[in-house]
Amino acid sequence: MKGVGRRLVGVVAGHPFTAALTLTILILALVTGPIHGPRRPLHVWLSTGPGPVSAGHWWSPVTSVLFCDSLGELVLALILTVVLVGVAEHLMGTWRTALAYFMTSAVGILAGVGIQLVASGSGEMWARNVRALIVLDVFTAVGGAIMTASAFAGALWRRRIRLLTALVAVVLVLYSGLPGDLYRLLAVLAGLGLGVLLRPSAKLASWVRSSHHEIRVLLASALTITAIGPVIGLVTQSRNGLLSPIKLLFTNEVPEKGALLARCQAFAVTRQCVRDLTIERINGLGPILLSVLPLLVLLVAAYGLLRGSRFAVWLAVSVNLLLALLSGLYFGLLPLAGLTSTPHLSAHYWEVTVVLTLSALLPLVIAIALIALRRHFPVRPRARAVRRYLITVLVAGIVLAAVYVAVGYALRETGFTRVVNVWDLLGDVLERFIPVNFLRREPVDYLPTDPLGTIVYHNVGTVFWLVAILAAIPVMRGGASWSGATDALRVRTLLQRGGET
Known part of the structure; x- marks a missing residue:
């Protein structure tokens, strides 16, 4: 047991941002409501979207990526934070991971809100249908952080992370279609750009020849993600995607x-x-x-x-x-x-x-x-x-x-x-x-x-x-x-x- 404890302490010490973030998300959920998320009006105060941003809630792009709407979402968020943010911190260090987590989510949210406001003003149907929705979504920041970290991975894992993360984000937009899905896709794209800025040697256009096995894994993964996309239309609570x-x-x-x-x-x-x-x-x-x-x-x-x-x-x-x-x-x-x-x-x-x-x-x-x-x-x-x-x-x-x-x-x-x-x-x-x-x-x-x-x-x-x-x-x-x-x-x-x- 002592050996396991020392190993755990070593992992936490080596990933301070991941540990602090995971603990923060858990404590905030326990305090505000782990089963159904924060109650109103706190939910409105913490969430982001066209309404809160237009009302001057400048803090909402930060607070919205620290809370969850349900117990299932909380459990999944904690797992992905430990795994994906932990991998990101291992690849690019603590301060870069913290920067990527909050910067990419803020860019994705603000860009998505801007798109919603412009589209809604022009009468676009999807934007008008979802304009009143507000968002709490840890996954926006997680997606942006792991995509940023892909620039610091080796050629093999860089390609896997970028392809699979982008595919998941696109499929969620198509088959779920919530504002949070749009923010997440934009945060992933922001992470792609931020990773290149933080590590210019990892250019987007660089390409290393893959083995036969690697090509098979990538194509099988891509095919699987696109195949299970419609199932999202069955399990998401609100289904506004184009293909659902x-x-x-x-x-x-x-x-x-x-x-x-x-x-x-x-x-x-x-x-x-x-x-x-x-x-x-x-x-x-x-x-x-x-x-x-x-x-x-x-x-x-x-x-x-x-x-x-x-x-x-x-x-x-x-x-x-x-x-x-x-x-x-x-x-x-x-x-x-x-x-x-x-x-x-x-x-x-x-x-x-x-x-x-x-x-x-x-x-x-x-x-x-x-x-x-x-x-x-x-x-x-x-x-x-x-x-x-x-x-x-x-x-x-x-x-x-x-x-x-x-x-x-x-x-x-x-x-x-x-x-x-x-x-x-x-x-x-x-x-x-x-x-x-x-x-x-x-x-x-x-x-x-x-x-x-x-x-x-x-x-x-x-x-x-x-x-x-x-x-x-x-x-x-x-x-x-x-x-x-x-x-x-x-x-x-x-x-x-x-x-x-």
Whole structure:
């Protein structure tokens, strides 16, 4: 025990700012409320945002990064402070870490508040929706500090810290969309610049060639972070991100189908119609799973990337290109294709369309990176296994589509909100395989009312993506194609391409 105590004292003595900061956050939480955070009006006095800053609370960029809103947030904040701020202090010393912690958060918060005020004044929807929100967020300062410290790390860890920290910040902005997420992203960018100022030798443009293993780890990590982004829409308390229509899962107000279709016609893009159509589309377990399962395919692919699987590369590329294509079509091209010669669309319609179309860039960038770096994944599956996978997925898609059309046609008279024909069903069948977040602004011609029709309507896509996931796992775990190769050739190939122990 004495040895452990001496070691602990040594760690604390070597990281005085981290120890003092962790203790400060804990004591302040215990004094002001560790379960639900500080109570009003103290919460308002400590928090930051357009309101407090405009009211002259000059101290709010500092106090807001020392308090938490809930017990879960407090526990996570203490863990990340000990780990990430501790690493930052180990890399760049005490005074630089203290400077980075408070300076990057202040810059990120003030810049974010300025963006909110300008955007809100111009009528931008997101800024107007969140202007009244106030923020307590330790993670803004933690992100800025660790990004600053990346300049003092070796080439290997510098690249990892910068890539993963930036990706996490971007994904949170897209899928959570709170003001604190914007402040955190700006603080991370400020930390990137501050790190270069504190250590000019660590230039942003410098690049050291990575090993095959390092490339695999980075790409697998990036793919994992972007894949779990939509899950944030399920667990965050307030979901204002551009890509988080799944937030409506938490409402109990399911609209009446007939009245909904009569009220929400094509391009009547009101907020209430978008909300009600999304609620109806995700009303059940099947649509929820359909929104998540394509992301699980990416997680399976990330596992394959760590194993050096070339099949995992093309699986991830295919899914990301599909997501990018769906974003471009359903958030931009398809809505525009249906416009009349004299459309009456509000500025908000165009704003949402342009921003959501840009969201296609994230999966597109990931796909391009995987294609460009595919040589780092030399483990090729057997051609027979790939053919079997493609046939399985194709047959599953065709069979499930046929089941939907057949059941729908059998129930055409009474199973939907109106009488349907085979052309209606064929025109709708592809959307049964598409996650609901892409359909949030698509008009609906009919909805199921029969129990059997509802089950098929909501679940054929879920079954398809489950088949795609389960069939992919044995392909990536199977042996590589070495047929006809001698032992010497295998060794030479491993030396050239890189391999694990």
